[in-house]
Amino acid sequence: MKRWIVSALAGAAFLAAQFLMGCSTAPVSDAAHTAAGTITVKVLNIGQGDAILVQTGEKNVLVDTSDVDERDKLRAELKKADIKKIDTIILTHPHADHIGGMDVLLNEYSIGMVYDNGMPSTSKLFLGYVKKLKEKKIERKGLVAGDRVDLGGGAVFEVLAPSAQLVKEGNVKGYKHDPNNESVVGRIVFGDFTMMFTGDAEKKEEHDILAAGSNVQSKILKSGHHGSKTSSSADFLRAVQPEAAVISCGVNNDYGHPHKETMKKYHALNIPVYVTAENGTITITSDGKTYHISFERGEKQ
Numbered sequence: 083m084k085r086w087i088v089s090a091l092a093g094a095a096f097l098a099a100q101f102l103m104g105c106s107t108a109p110v111s112d113a114a115h116t117a118a119g120t121i122t123v124k125v126l127n128i129g130q131g132d133a134i135l136v137q138t139g140e141k142n143v144l145v146d147t148s149d150v151d152e153r154d155k156l157r158a159e160l161k162k163a164d165i166k167k168i169d170t171i172i173l174t175h176p177h178a179d180h181i182g183g184m185d186v187l188l189n190e191y192s193i194g195m196v197y198d199n200g201m202p203s204t205s206k207l208f209l210g211y212v213k214k215l216k217e218k219k220i221e222r223k224g225l226v227a228g229d230r231v232d233l234g235g236g237a238v239f240e241v242l243a244p245s246a247q248l249v250k251e252g253n254v255k256g257y258k259h260d261p262n263n264e265s266v267v268g269r270i271v272f273g274d275f276t277m278m279f280t281g282d283a284e285k286k287e288e289h290d291i292l293a294a295g296s297n298v299q300s301k302i303l304k305s306g307h308h309g310s311k312t313s314s315s316a317d318f319l320r321a322v323q324p325e326a327a328v329i330s331c332g333v334n335n336d337y338g339h340p341h342k343e344t345m346k347k348y349h350a351l352n353i354p355v356y357v358t359a360e361n362g363t364i365t366i367t368s369d370g371k372t373y374h375i376s377f378e379r380g381e382k383q
């Protein structure tokens with residue numbers, strides 16, 4: 083296995099600028115004072131879809147669960163990571179390539195609790211998992227911008243979207259949903275390490291997040307919507323200022339993800355991109371100060 087080490091120290095001046103900006107735009111998170119041990123984020127190689135495993139000193143967290151057809155890959159990846167219990171599942175939105183693994187997880191693993199975007203869906207998969215949660219008495223909670231989910235070990239998931247207004251509108255009967263742009267978007271903060279999770283957010287949701295004025299700066303960006311040209315707007319990338327981006331998509335997928343237009347944008351900003359279809363499972367580890375990225379095969383893009 084090739085192991086590429088990416089230094090987080092990408093220039094003292096840059097870091098100092100980030101630090102100053104962070105102080106002026108947002109209060110320093112409690113996590114910054116309590117980060118201890120390490121955090122591991124694995125963007126799992128589960129074909130077309132998203133499933134990202136986050137392991138803190140205390141909890142196993144899964145952000146999205148892959149597609150129904152990819153459940154064997156999800157099982158294999160969780161086995162490889164020696165996971166038996168998942169304390170927290172965060173579902174970004176109810177499309178099959180994000181909630182498709184819920185059935186397997188609820189049947190075969192011990193699950194603590196589940197967060198989603200707090201909006202209804204008529205999708206059979208969605209209705210199925212909500213029913214099963216009730217049967218198993220597993221708590222389900224909707225997330226809204228401003229929420230902070232404690233991931234244990236000093237790591238926090240800061241929710242940036244959906245807004246309270248959108249959740250309110252989305253719960254009115256007859257509301258015309260736009261699931262990608264209702265994705266739960268948030269930032270993991272662990273000391274100085276930050277990573278942005280975007281689900282399938284497109285330019286509209288990226289714009290709304292920027293308009294809300296929250297701190298979005300993140301060392302690593304999980305590129306929105308599998309690297310689709312619908313997402314990764316120039317304004318969003320400039321605001322997030324990622325040092326690296328990761329894209330979760332399947333080999334030769336039907337959608338042509340990642341789109342050439344997206345890759346060009348990242349390359350124009352000198353942001354290296356790691357793609358599960360090329361690189362297999364991508365693992366990011368951090369001690370709260372620096373971070374390392376490793377992957378199973380190929381070259382970074």
Ligand SMILES: [Zn+2]
Nearest residue numbers: 131177179282
């Ligand atoms: Zn998707």
